[in-house]
Amino acid sequence: MDDFALTNQSIDVVAWRRRLDHPQAGGLAIFEGVVRNHHQGRAVRHLDYQGYAPLAVRTGSEILATARGRWPLLVALGCHRIGHLDIGEAAVWIGVASAHRAEAFAACAWIMDEVKARVPVWKRETYADGSVAWAQGSVVRLDPPG
């Protein structure tokens, strides 16, 4: 399995968690982004994500590799969901394992920030009144900081 995946199925958080197991690990930091029922004061009914799969996997894998170079990580993994998501479903999952917690927290947060900034995935919100809008999003930087 790839270290970073794009899936149109429910993210199997138990299976991803199992892949963090490492005998030298003293801490695991996991971030699970879930679909909330509101955005900027508007009631959200559900989300639909699109993704450019080959570039999303490549970009996500590059982010994980950069994180492994910046922190002494034992394992670093990520997965982003695409397709139709209802309230409460996991949209993104990031997990890292390291010997100590400080680097696990720091790397997990950094990876998530980079995923939001660079991985080609787009979120469309459907509101309670039935109207839809693409989330504002971030313009991708061509040359991210190493």
Place this chain on the structure above:
Amino acid sequence: MAALDIVFAMPVPGSSGVIQLTVLYFAHLRDQRGLDSEIVSTTAADAQSLYRELAARHGLSLPEKSLIVAINEVMVRWDAPVHAGDTVVFLPPVSGG
């Protein structure tokens, strides 16, 4: 017109000025174009000319400064050349997470 015969008999890719490539659309641009992907015949030599041509042809509204270009699954600059057979994607602002 022997010279013309040679041109038609041995076309060099791009020499006629028209190439065919694949464009994929996502998010806002997919909505505006009404397609996930298409084969485009173009005389554009680089990504920027291609986007301007498509934007004019199909009323794509996103400004270039809000997009980044990927050619064959690699993010590139706007002045990157396009070639026959390339897959070109204009990526709107991303909103994962």
